[in-house]
Amino acid sequence: MTGDWLAIDALSGQGWQMRGAEVQRAFALDGGALPDLPIVACGIGGVPAMPVPTIPLHLAAGAQQKLLAPLIQSDTGAVTMGHEARIIGWLRAAGDWDGAICLCHSRTIWAHVSAGEVIGLRASLTGEISDFLADGQGEGGDFDAAVADGYARPEQLLSRLATTSGRAAQQGLLIGADLAGAKHWWLGQDIVVIGPRADAYARALAQLGASPRTAPDDATTLAGLIAAAGR
Numbered sequence: 001m002t003g004d005w006l007a008i009d010a011l012s013g014q015g016w017q018m019r020g021a022e023v024q025r026a027f028a029l030d031g032g033a034l035p036d037l038p039i040v041a042c043g044i045g046g047v048p049a050m051p052v053p054t055i056p057l058h059l060a061a062g063a064q065q066k067l068l069a070p071l072i073q074s075d076t077g078a079v080t081m082g083h084e085a086r087i088i089g090w091l092r093a094a095g096d097w098d099g100a101i102c103l104c105h106s107r108t109i110w111a112h113v114s115a116g117e118v119i120g121l122r123a124s125l126t127g128e129i130s131d132f133l134a135d136g137q138g139e140g141g142d143f144d145a146a147v148a149d150g151y152a153r154p155e156q157l158l159s160r161l162a163t164t165s166g167r168a169a170q171q172g173l174l175i176g177a178d179l180a181g182a183k184h185w186w187l188g189q190d191i192v193v194i195g196p197r198a199d200a201y202a203r204a205l206a207q208l209g210a211s212p213r214t215a216p217d218d219a220t221t222l223a224g225l226i227a228a229a230g231r
Contacts, residue, residue, distance in 0.1 A: 006034060007225040010043030011082025011105060014218060021226050040229045042068040042221070043082025053119040056087040059231060068228055071111075071118055078123035082221070083109045086194050087118060089224030090215055099190030102205075102212070104197035106131065108178060110185045122185055126178045127197060134167045141169025147204045150176025171197075175204045186210060194220055 007016040010029065017024045017035065049072035050058045058069040068088075072079040080087075083103040090101060091113065103109040106127040112120040146169040150157060154177040164170055175197075179186070186205065191212040193201045198214040205212045 003038075004035075005038040005040060005229060007222055007229070008034075008039055008041035008044075009082055009085065009218075009221050009225070010041060011085075012217065012221070014221075016222060016225075018226075018229075023222070039065040040068075040225050041065065042085035042225060042228075044068075045081075049079055052121055053117045055116060056084050056091070056118050057228060057231065059228060066228055066231070068224075071121060073121040073123075076122070078109065078121040080109055080111075080121065083111070085221045085224035085228070086215075086217070087111055087113070087224070088227050089220035089222065090192060090194065091116065092223050092227050093215070093220070094192075097190070099192065100186045102186070102191060102193040102195075102198075102201055104193060104195035104201050108195075108197075108201075110182055112185065112189075120185075122182055124178050124181070126174050130167075130171050130174050130197075133161065133170050141166025141172070143168040143172040143200070143203070144207055146170070146172025147176040147179075147207055149173060150178075151180045151204075151208060152176075154180040171200060172204070175201060179204060179208060 005018050007018055013029045015027050015029050044067050047060045047067045047069050049070040051072050051074045060067045068084050070080045071084050086103055098114045101111040108124045108126045110122040111118050150173040157177040160173055192215055193212050194215045195217050202212045202214050
């Protein structure tokens, strides 16, 4: 798009008013009226999902809108809802890249990418559970020790959560157990972590011997929406 348009990320509740590829202003999706401009959006419900393996950029287009289609792993039901914009944005920046993308929002999505296609998806509720348990908790606890504990004994996760206090320790247990379950998704892979929990996941992965990179969530999402706008 060369004129004014709106980039909308329903996953994070963020929007940008654009002119071509340039940001004019950022705004929160707070239920207020949007300007009457063409829209390119991700994370919108009701768009049919595209099964993997597939390229990540599929659009449901109308007169005034382009909606990114979610991606789905048909045998498990793991599905993206806005995460696909981050995948597109990362691949736009990284070029010819193969590896594992960890998208850690309220749900954690692992995406395996090869030759420009998403070839597999895995989903977990790590973020949602962490947010639920954090209510009323202090910040304390040893994150690194909890990651090691959760990774070594994922089958004891529920029992350990019942006797652990402090947001850092609880998050460490959850991420450690999540990484144990997802081990074959990231072990030996080139890894990039994107999302509001990127620093925590990257720290845990590094503790387990991986060498993850992180990418900024908003900028990577916007890059994906700009790529979609150009289709």
